Amino acid sequence: MGLFSKFKAGLAQTHSRLVHEIKRIVTRSPKLTGSSLEELEHALIGADFGPAMTLQIIAAVKLAYETRGATGPDVFAIARAEVEKNLASSPSDLLQVPGGPTVVSIVGVNGTGKTTTSAKLAHYFQAQKKTVLLAACDTFRAAAIEQIKVWGHRLKVEVIAGSYGADAASVAHDAVTAAQARGVDYLFLDTAGRLHTKHNLMQELQKLHRVIGKQRAGAPHEVLLVLDATTGMNALNQAREFHKAVPLTGLIVTKLDGTSKGGMVVAIQKELGLPVKFIGLGEQPEDLQPFDAKQFAQALFEE
Amino acid sequence: MFESFSSKLQGAFRNLRGLGRISESNIAEALREVRLALLEADVNFKVARDFIERVKIKALGAEVIASIQPGQQIVKIISDELTELLGSTQAALDLSGTPSCLLMVGLHGAGKTTSSGKLARLLLKQGRLPLLVAADVYRPAAMDQLETLGQQLGIPVFLKRGETDVLKIAREALDFAKANQRNTLIFDTAGRLQIDEALVQELVRLRDFVKPQEILLVLDAATGQEAVNVATHFDSALQLTGAILTKLDGDARGGAALSLKAVTGRPIKFIGTGEKLDEFEPFHPERMASRILGMGDVVSLVERAAEAVDEDDLKRMEEKMRRGQFTLEDFLDQLRQMKKLGPLENVMKMLPGGAEAMKGQDLSKQEREFKHMEAMICGMTSQERRTPALLNAKRRIRVAKGSGVTVTELNTMMNKFAQMQQMMKKMGKFQKMMGKMGGGLPGMLGRR
Incomplete structure (x- = not known):
């Protein structure tokens, strides 16, 4: 399956429902006024675009209708253009820093899929003939270390781990040392899930980053926030708070398979300008795809 | 959203004063605010629409009571209505059946395994003999996770590593329970998408085999519009008996709770409020209503305070305050009691508008100051604590050195304390007066 079709298959849910809704609205009442606009609004809100983003798209549709007249506006085109405008397309690939391992820190709230995503990322870069290393920096949650070790075993990737209750920063430190010694290209730090409202846990994360920053200049080179698409x-709050504590370099949206989501990404990019780097489309190691804003907007709105 | 919901509403209703009656035209703006608040809180838009209709009908024609602002009146109508919708009474677990079986279901990462552990702990405390059954055969190390939780709680866990047939696990778990006199089985199932037909059917087969008394949907409080689809699908496939809302210690407003309740009618039975195993509570509809509307949760705060503060201590303290005998030692006690309430930011969040007020503020600074105060008082002899006048320059230098602050900082603290003492003396006198008149004010520390 090609990349695009896989991507589309994953978004099919969102897409088909949105298209269906919009079609219904347009065909039943071609004049975009009053109640039909309200219905369009519901369709967008229903896809988790959020009130603010929805209002913006609605406003654009209204404006286009008024300026171009009844023959003009194609709801799909306008909506797509709006979404694309807010998903400033940026290269989704990760940095590769010369002269040592590129350290990638995977952060997020509990249960968004950080461990699975770390494993998928390792697999993704392995497939590109890069050498990778995983670090089990979640020393809090029961069996988190075993979980990533199982993945490491499956993917034949070495996992650096400490013991439960150990300082996550020390595990990260060991991992960076190991990564440097082995001369790998990428090191992925699977950090513990933490709610963005827990000040002490956010400080712990800051410390972790500080420690490895002293060890290797510029580390962590990438800080990726993992977001659950059902959220x-x-x-938005999660992205905002994490970004404040540990400047993020991008987002990974997981669980995009089968659920009709995508909207909140638009709102986040609009406010924080953080690019979505990858999307997760399932539980298998290969179910991770680079994000492409254009494809995303297209798959979301095209017929 | 920097303004709290209720203040926004009051703004919308300012013009309403003196009108006598709430009418369709003057309510429109306010209802728009309500709708936005609900959508911001992730309430499903259809649910929100229906809800607004209900409120409108209730509010229309309601007399505007002269003494209170119409805004407040509307807030009351809304929160009452919301509370009612969320379930006006607490729903208990059905633990009939020998053994009773509970099935935990939900999406990936909702918190099923942790909730299973928490629920088992609660049931154990209620005198049941729970058995945790590891029925997640897909996620790597899911079984290890449950096993670890079981060990922490001292609750047996039934698991068969490598087994992929859930029914087989269930059959053997039931036998195991019988042989070991466990009367309550909690099945921790794998996370699955509600549209993954094959996996949902697996659950249906498990349900038909186990015939559980309770099928609980575990739902992340931060779930968005999708909550409706998730709840509807799981409910129609399995006929849920209730739900558990998790991760409520975050700042998600939890509109998903309303969506879930509105489309399935199933009660929310418990909420998860933290990563630790005792952070699990029965669901309180009225508190959830306040939260969805962004109105704070004073009740929980008071409850937590009651838990942390010793009643006798409180009485003693009040007595001292009344007599104007508040010493540095008492101050130290107070500082320590405040710490028991948890981090300041959590406490603040429970106050109405607290979450908004806190945005962009670093409360840890305040907390650090408290810590310094504690250190300073600890650096004094007990005589000095009782009679601060003893603290001459030499002693002050000693205390400051010992607690790692400058003398200036110590002086500032002492001045603050003196002011506090003055204030309390006044309060004490005032209270005595009121006491003579009957009634009396509740103590400054809040008597509950």
Whole structure:
């Protein structure tokens, strides 16, 4: 399956529902006024675009209708253009820093899929003939270390781990040392899930980054926030708070398979300008795809 | 959203004063605010629409009571209605059946395994003999996770590593329970998408085999519009008996709770409020209503305070305050009691508008100051604590050195304390007066 079709298959849910809704609205009442606009609004809100983003798209549709007249506006085109505008396309690939391992820190709230994503990322870069290393920096949650070790075993990737209750920063430190010694290209740090509202846990994360920053200049080179696609408006808060504590370099949206989501990404990019780097489309190691804003917007709105 | 919901509403209703009656035209703006608040809180848009209709009908024609602001009146109508919708009474677990079986289901990462552990702990405390059954055969190390939780709690866990047939696990778990006199089985199933037909059917087969008394949907409080689809699908496939809302210690407003309740009618039975195994509570509809509307959770705060503060201590303290005998030692006690309430930011969040007020503020600074105060008082002899006047320059230098602050900082603290003492003396006198008149004010520390 090609990349695009896989991507589309994953988004098919969102897409088909949105298209269906919009079609229904347009065909039943071609004049985009009053109640039909309200219905369009519902369709967008229903896809978790959030009130603010929805209002913006609605406003654009209204404007286009008024300026171009009844023959003009194609709801799909306008909506797509709006979404694309807010998903400033940026290269989704990760940095590769010369002269040592590129350290990638995977962060996020509990249960978004950080461990699975770390494993998928390792697999993704392995497939590109890069050497990788995983670090089990979640020393808190029961069996988190075993979980990533199982993945390491499956993917034949070495996992650097400490013991439960150990300082996550020390595990990260060991991992960077190991990565440097082995001369790998990428090191992925699977950090513990933490709610963005827990000040002490966010400080712990800051410390972890500080420690490895002293060890290797510029580390962590990438800090990726893992977001669950089923999350609603709170995703914005999560992104905001994490970004404040440990400047993020991008987002990974997981669990995009089968659920009709995508909207909140638009809202986040609009506010914070953080690019989505990858999307997760399932539980298998290969179910991770680079994000492409254009494809995303297209798959979301095209017929 | 820097303004709290209720203040926004009051703004919308300012013009309403003196009108006598709430009418369709003057309510429109306010209802728009309500709708936005609900959408911001992730309430499903259809649910929100229906809800607004209900509120409108209730509010229309309601007399505007002269003494209170119409805004407040509307807030009351809304939060009452919301509370009612969320379930006006607490729903208990059905633990009939020998053994009773509970099935935990939900999406990936909702918190099923942790909730299973928490629920087992709660049931154990209630005198049941729980058995945790590891029925997640897909996620790597899911079984290890449950096993670890079981060990922490001292609750047996039934697991068969490498087994992929859930029914087989269930059959053997039931036998195991019988042989070991465990009367409550909690099945921790794998996370799955509600549209993954094959996996949902696996659950249906498990349900038909186990015939559980409770099928609980575990739902992340931060779930968005999708909550409706998730709840509807799981409910129609399995006929849920209730739900557990998790990760409520975050700042998600939890509109998903309303969506879930509205489309399935199933009660929310418990909420998860932290990563630790005792952070699990029965669901309180009225508190959830306040949270969804962004109105704070004073009740929980008071409850937590009651838990942390010793009643006798409180009485003693009040007595001292009344007599104006508040010493540095008492101050130290107070500082320590405040710490028991948890981090300041959590406490603040529970106050109405607290979450908004806190945005962009670093409370840890305040907390650090408290810590310094504690250190300073600890650096004094007990005589000095009782009679601060003893603290001459020499002693002050000693205390400051010992607690790692400058003398200036120590002086500032002492001045603050003196002011506090003054204030309390006044309060004490005032209270005595009120006491003579009957009634009396509740103590400054809040008597509950």
